[in-house]
Amino acid sequence: MILRDLIPHLDNPVVSGSLDTPITGLTYDSRKAGPGIAFVALRGRTADGHEYIPTAIQAGAAAIISEQAPPDDAKVPWVHVKFTRIALAQAAAALYGFPAEKLSIGAVTGTNGKTTSAFLLHHLLNQGQKRCGLLSTVVYDLGGQQVPSTHTTPESLEIQHLLSQMVDNGCRAVSMEASSHALDQERMHGLPIAAGIFTNLTQDHLDYHGTMEAYYAAKVRLFETIAHQSKGSMIINADDAWGRKLITRYESTGRVVRYGYGVGYDFRAVNVRFDLTGTTFELEAIGRTFLVRTPLIGDFNVYNSLGALAAAHAMGLNLRETVSHLKNAPQVPGRLERVTEATSKFQVFVDYAHTPDAIENALKTVRALRPRRIIIVFGCGGGRDRTKRPLMAAAAEAGSDICVLTSDNPRQDDPQVIIADAVKGFARPKNHVTIVDRREAIKIALENARAGDIILVAGKGHEDYQEIQGKKYPFDDRRVVRQLMTQIHGARDAERAEREREREAERDQDPRNRDAGRGRPPFYR
Numbered sequence: 362m363i364l365r366d367l368i369p370h371l372d373n374p375v376v377s378g379s380l381d382t383p384i385t386g387l388t389y390d391s392r393k394a395g396p397g398i399a400f401v402a403l404r405g406r407t408a409d410g411h412e413y414i415p416t417a418i419q420a421g422a423a424a425i426i427s428e429q430a431p432p433d434d435a436k437v438p439w440v441h442v443k444f445t446r447i448a449l450a451q452a453a454a455a456l457y458g459f460p461a462e463k464l465s466i467g468a469v470t471g472t473n474g475k476t477t478s479a480f481l482l483h484h485l486l487n488q489g490q491k492r493c494g495l496l497s498t499v500v501y502d503l504g505g506q507q508v509p510s511t512h513t514t515p516e517s518l519e520i521q522h523l524l525s526q527m528v529d530n531g532c533r534a535v536s537m538e539a540s541s542h543a544l545d546q547e548r549m550h551g552l553p554i555a556a557g558i559f560t561n562l563t564q565d566h567l568d569y570h571g572t573m574e575a576y577y578a579a580k581v582r583l584f585e586t587i588a589h590q591s592k593g594s595m596i597i598n599a600d601d602a603w604g605r606k607l608i609t610r611y612e613s614t615g616r617v618v619r620y621g622y623g624v625g626y627d628f629r630a631v632n633v634r635f636d637l638t639g640t641t642f643e644l645e646a647i648g649r650t651f652l653v654r655t656p657l658i659g660d661f662n663v664y665n666s667l668g669a670l671a672a673a674h675a676m677g678l679n680l681r682e683t684v685s686h687l688k689n690a691p692q693v694p695g696r697l698e699r700v701t702e703a704t705s706k707f708q709v710f711v712d713y714a715h716t717p718d719a720i721e722n723a724l725k726t727v728r729a730l731r732p733r734r735i736i737i738v739f740g741c742g743g744g745r746d747r748t749k750r751p752l753m754a755a756a757a758e759a760g761s762d763i764c765v766l767t768s769d770n771p772r773q774d775d776p777q778v779i780i781a782d783a784v785k786g787f788a789r790p791k792n793h794v795t796i797v798d799r800r801e802a803i804k805i806a807l808e809n810a811r812a813g814d815i816i817l818v819a820g821k822g823h824e825d826y827q828e829i830q831g832k833k834y835p836f837d838d839r840r841v842v843r844q845l846m847t848q849i850h851g852a853r854d855a856e857r858a859e860r861e862r863e864r865e866a867e868r869d870q871d872p873r874n875r876d877a878g879r880g881r882p883p884f885y886r
């Protein structure tokens with residue numbers, strides 16, 4: 362491709378230099394600039410790409426796309442535009458041959474449930490004979506070929522490249538998460554959206570957006586895109602207060618599909634029942650009732666299922682068949698993933714809850730399984746929204762019997778400071794255990810679990826690392842739980858250990874032993 366081929370796709374470009382310059386690629390990182398590559402200068406939070414233009418030129422960049430006019434002595438072709446993030450998306454689409462035009466796109470936004478809903482939609486579309494790609498926090502699926510995920514929603518340049526690989530692999534659809542960061546940074550600019558799902562909005566990412574209103578405004582952009590298209594459905598959780606606001610804003614388009622539990626919604630769940638093995642409910646939609654069965658458990662997964670079903674229907678699939686495909690839905694890695702056997706004396710779940718609302722919901726779900734006690738192991742991320750920390754602790758305390766507060770990804774923050782922030786949210790801090798080392802925290806929970814208990818290890822879900830001071834150490838909650846279970850109980854001795862704990866519990870009930878545990882947190886008794 363030559364520069365001339367890119368120009369018509371950009372908004373009001375002012376070009377200087379030769380239009381016949383060959384362009385083989387694009388980059389927004391000067392460190393990746395080189396011959397044939399056009400460097401796009403982005404204004405970031407910590408740096409301004411414009412300051413790296415000289416470095417890019419020195420590295421041999423073929424052209425510059427910038428929000429600044431070229432200097433008089435510019436040595437390379439220069440494209441001056443108003444917004445380089447939009448120009449990057451437009452140029453990348455052109456470079457990769459407009460792959461989005463060959464795909465039907467389902468996009469999920471909201472604070473919680475994006476990954477789960479996107480996985481479900483991906484599964485339903487694949488089963489419904491539309492080979493489907495997936496862009497998610499957990500993995501990118503290019504149509505059978507899986508690659509590691511770098512972002513929930515990558516930069517536009519990467520999106521367009523990934524979509525083009527999906528097209529090459531025969532995909533006709535894609536299910537993707539739309540993070541608020543991505544929407545705010547125009548990473549999805551120009552993508553035609555067949556169905557947009559809004560799951561919910563609760564506190565997160567205030568470090569980035571500042572206020573809930575600004576956070577909401579970022580989410581709205583997905584639906585504004587759909588409103589400006591000639592078609593496309595807006596699948597909105599009508600039980601969520603922010604969702605209702607969104608519905609009011611767009612109901613005049615006639616393209617809103619409301620989902621949830623409320624009477625009269627377009628996709629409504631009734632008679633919900635679930636146990637350790639899955640959930641059953643009746644779906645009322647398109648004037649009919651369908652019996653839905655899914656291996657996913659919990660109220661919030663009913664919402665995720667409703668959103669995915671409504672989107673799949675909006676994207677042209679037969680609803681009856683689609684409903685039947687939900688019963689083979691995959692386990693979403695690290696989302697209420699049961700690590701223990703169904704027959705185990707106590708259950709351990711690993712979950713990605715890392716917001717106050719997600720913790721509350723995950724705990725409600727496991728509470729409904731009627732455990733004897735719930736022990737939650739959780740921490741709060743460093744370098745992110747600090748105000749959510751005490752709220753996470755409050756939600757953990759309210760929904761569990763014992764909290765083991767530990768580290769999540771401390772990143773650059775001091776783990777003790779993170780824990781101190783969180784502890785402020787506990788009403789009864791003395792009832793809980795705080796321990797910086799996450800492995801030790803999980804160990805304490807496992808050592809103290811008794812028959813009938815549920816342990817919820819929250820926050821890191823599918824993550825296979827722990828980030829401390831800029832370094833990622835291997836750490837996978839699911840592996841750690843399995844290793845420790847074997848270590849503590851021994852695979853075959855697990856049963857005997859259980860019985861011993863039972864006897865201990867009985868001994869503790871004995872009034873003669875009442876004082877034995879005095880002065881220690883109730884957890885250790």
Ligand SMILES: CC(=O)N[C@H]1[C@@H](OP(=O)(O)OP(=O)(O)OC[C@H]2O[C@@H](n3ccc(=O)[nH]c3=O)[C@H](O)[C@@H]2O)O[C@H](CO)[C@@H](O)[C@@H]1O[C@H](C)C(=O)N[C@@H](C)C(=O)N[C@H](CCC(=O)O)C(=O)O
Nearest residue numbers: 389390391403405406407408410413512513514516540542
């Ligand atoms: C907060 C945020 O979203 N940051 C994103 C943003 O970075 P930034 O604005 O800080 O960029 P910067 O470091 O200031 O640099 C500005 C520009 O200068 C360039 N540069 C910089 C240095 C240099 O030597 N040469 C050079 O050219 C950079 O490549 C960049 O283009 O723009 C970058 C380029 O597009 C992104 O990679 C980066 O994502 C960072 C890695 C990140 O961690 N983002 C997270 C918070 C994120 O996006 N998360 C959401 C999920 C959230 C959720 O819903 O849970 C996601 O979609 O993954």
Ligand SMILES: Nc1ncnc2c1ncn2[C@@H]1O[C@H](COP(=O)(O)OP(=O)(O)OP(=O)(O)O)[C@@H](O)[C@H]1O
Nearest residue numbers: 472473474475476477498661712713714719722723
């Ligand atoms: N619909 C929902 N409503 C509320 N909580 C949910 C919902 N779905 C999942 N959760 C909870 O939130 C956690 C994260 O779920 P999921 O990964 O699907 O969300 P996400 O929006 O993709 O999160 P992230 O933005 O961090 O990638 C789950 O582990 C679960 O505890």
Ligand SMILES: N[C@H](CCC[C@H](N)C(=O)O)C(=O)O
Nearest residue numbers: 715741742745769770820821
């Ligand atoms: N996408 C989320 C992931 C958080 C996961 C949690 N384990 C943490 O590190 O806080 C974020 O960037 O806020």
Ligand SMILES: [Mg+2]
Nearest residue numbers: 475476498513
């Ligand atoms: Mg996600």
